[in-house]
Amino acid sequence: MDSPDAGSTSPKPQDEGRASSRRGLLAASAAFVVGGGVGAAVGALASPAPAPAPVPGAPPLPWEWAELDPLEAGRGAYRLYEDPVRGGCGSGAYLSILSLLKEKVGYPWTTLPDLMMSHAAAGYGGHGTLCGSLGGASCIIGLVAYGYGEKGQVFRQMIDRLFYWYAKQEFPTDRFDDISEMPGQIRVKAMSPLCHTSVSKWALAAGAEISSKAKKERCAKVCGEVVYTVVLAMNEYFAGRWAPPRWEPSEGIRHCIQCHGPDDMWHSKPGLNHQQGHMECLMCHSDHTK
Ligand code: HEC
Ligand code: HEC
Structure with missing residues (x-):
C-alpha cells in the first residue's frame, strides 16, 4: 500500500454502533487497491512451503500465511480455551491458529512453542489488561504481516482495527452455540480491548462470578470469535481483498x-x-x- 490512507475504508460514524459489525472488520474490502506490499505477500504465498532450514533459528519476518477455515480455527480456539494445560484465552487464540499453520505451512511455524501465549490469560497474568485473545491473535498477525519501513506498517493498522472492532462487540456471539453447553448467553458490549471491562461488565449483567462455568464459557466464545474474525481478515488480506482502515x-x-x-x-x-x-x-x- 502506497500510503497509510490507501484504501481509506474507515467505517462511517453511523456504522460505528452496529451490533453485528463483525463483518465491519472487512468493511469495503472490495474497494481495496492492491499495493506493492500486498502483491509481494501474495507472491510469497503462491510458492511452496520452504524446506526446513538446516540452520537453527527463526527466519526473518514476515512468515508465510496459508488460507485457513475461519470456523475451524474459531472452534479450535473455543475448545482450547478449556484445555487444562494449553488453555486460557491467550493460548487458545494463538495456538489454534498456530497449529493450523504448522499443519498447512510447517516450518518456521513448527519452531514456536505451544505455551508461548499462556501468560496472556485473564488480561496477562491475571492483571485484567489487554484481553488475552487479542494478545494471542495479534502475536500471529505480527508474525505474518510484519513489514519494514514506512510501507510495512500495515500490521499495526490490522491490530488497531482488531482492537476497536472488539471494543464494539456484544460478546459472546452465538457462533459456537451449537457446540456449547450454554447457548444463548447474555450479550454485553466489551467497551474496550481491556479484559477488565470486557469481563466485568459481562459478569455484572449476567449475575455471574468470574470463577463460574458461565464466565469461562463466555470467554471461550470470545476467544473463538476473535480467532474466527482474524482468520477471515487475514485470508482476505493475503488474497489482496482487504486493506485495514486507519483508525478514526x-x-x-x-x-x-x-x-x-x-x-x-x-x-x-x-x-x-x-x-x-x-x-x-x-x-x-x-x-x-x-
Ligand atoms: C482506560 C481508561 C482511560 C482511557 C480510555 C483514556 N484515558 Fe486518559 N488517562 C487515564 C488515566 C487513569 C490517566 C491518569 C490520570 C491522572 O493522573 O489523574 C489518564 C491521563 C490522561 C491525560 C493526562 C496527560 C497529562 O499528563 O497531561 C490526558 C490528556 C488524557 N488521559 C487524555 C485521554 C484521551 C484524549 C483519551 C482518548 C483518546 C484517553 N485519555 C483515554 C485513563 C484513560
Ligand atoms: C480545545 C482543546 C481541548 C479539547 C477539545 C479537549 N482538551 Fe483536554 N485539555 C486541554 C488542555 C489545554 C488541557 C490542559 C493541559 C495541561 O495542563 O497540560 C487539557 C487537559 C486534559 C486532561 C488532564 C487534566 C484534567 O483536566 O483532567 C485530560 C484527562 C483531558 N484533557 C482529556 C480530554 C478529553 C477526554 C477530551 C474530549 C472529551 C478533551 N480533553 C478535550 C485541551 C483540550
Whole structure:
C-alpha cells in the first residue's frame, strides 16, 4: 500500500454502533487497491512451503500465511480455551491458529512453542489488561504481516482495527452455540480491548462470578470469535481483498483527539501530544470542554 490512507475504508460514524459489525472488520474490502506490499505477500504465498532450514533459528519476518477455515480455527480456539494445560484465552487464540499453520505451512511455524501465549490469560497474568485473545491473535498477525519501513506498517493498522472492532462487540456471539453447553448467553458490549471491562461488565449483567462455568464459557466464545474474525481478515488480506482502515476517532471524542493528539504512532501531526492511544476517552474521562 502506497500510503497509510490507501484504501481509506474507515467505517462511517453511523456504522460505528452496529451490533453485528463483525463483518465491519472487512468493511469495503472490495474497494481495496492492491499495493506493492500486498502483491509481494501474495507472491510469497503462491510458492511452496520452504524446506526446513538446516540452520537453527527463526527466519526473518514476515512468515508465510496459508488460507485457513475461519470456523475451524474459531472452534479450535473455543475448545482450547478449556484445555487444562494449553488453555486460557491467550493460548487458545494463538495456538489454534498456530497449529493450523504448522499443519498447512510447517516450518518456521513448527519452531514456536505451544505455551508461548499462556501468560496472556485473564488480561496477562491475571492483571485484567489487554484481553488475552487479542494478545494471542495479534502475536500471529505480527508474525505474518510484519513489514519494514514506512510501507510495512500495515500490521499495526490490522491490530488497531482488531482492537476497536472488539471494543464494539456484544460478546459472546452465538457462533459456537451449537457446540456449547450454554447457548444463548447474555450479550454485553466489551467497551474496550481491556479484559477488565470486557469481563466485568459481562459478569455484572449476567449475575455471574468470574470463577463460574458461565464466565469461562463466555470467554471461550470470545476467544473463538476473535480467532474466527482474524482468520477471515487475514485470508482476505493475503488474497489482496482487504486493506485495514486507519483508525478514526468516534463522534464523541473527535475534539479530544484534535487537541490531545496526535493519534498516530509517528507523532507527525500537530497537537498537545501527551496522550497515547485510540480507546474511547469518555470511558474513563469526563469531557472538560462541556
Ligand atoms: C480545545 C482543546 C481541548 C479539547 C477539545 C479537549 N482538551 Fe483536554 N485539555 C486541554 C488542555 C489545554 C488541557 C490542559 C493541559 C495541561 O495542563 O497540560 C487539557 C487537559 C486534559 C486532561 C488532564 C487534566 C484534567 O483536566 O483532567 C485530560 C484527562 C483531558 N484533557 C482529556 C480530554 C478529553 C477526554 C477530551 C474530549 C472529551 C478533551 N480533553 C478535550 C485541551 C483540550
Ligand atoms: C482506560 C481508561 C482511560 C482511557 C480510555 C483514556 N484515558 Fe486518559 N488517562 C487515564 C488515566 C487513569 C490517566 C491518569 C490520570 C491522572 O493522573 O489523574 C489518564 C491521563 C490522561 C491525560 C493526562 C496527560 C497529562 O499528563 O497531561 C490526558 C490528556 C488524557 N488521559 C487524555 C485521554 C484521551 C484524549 C483519551 C482518548 C483518546 C484517553 N485519555 C483515554 C485513563 C484513560
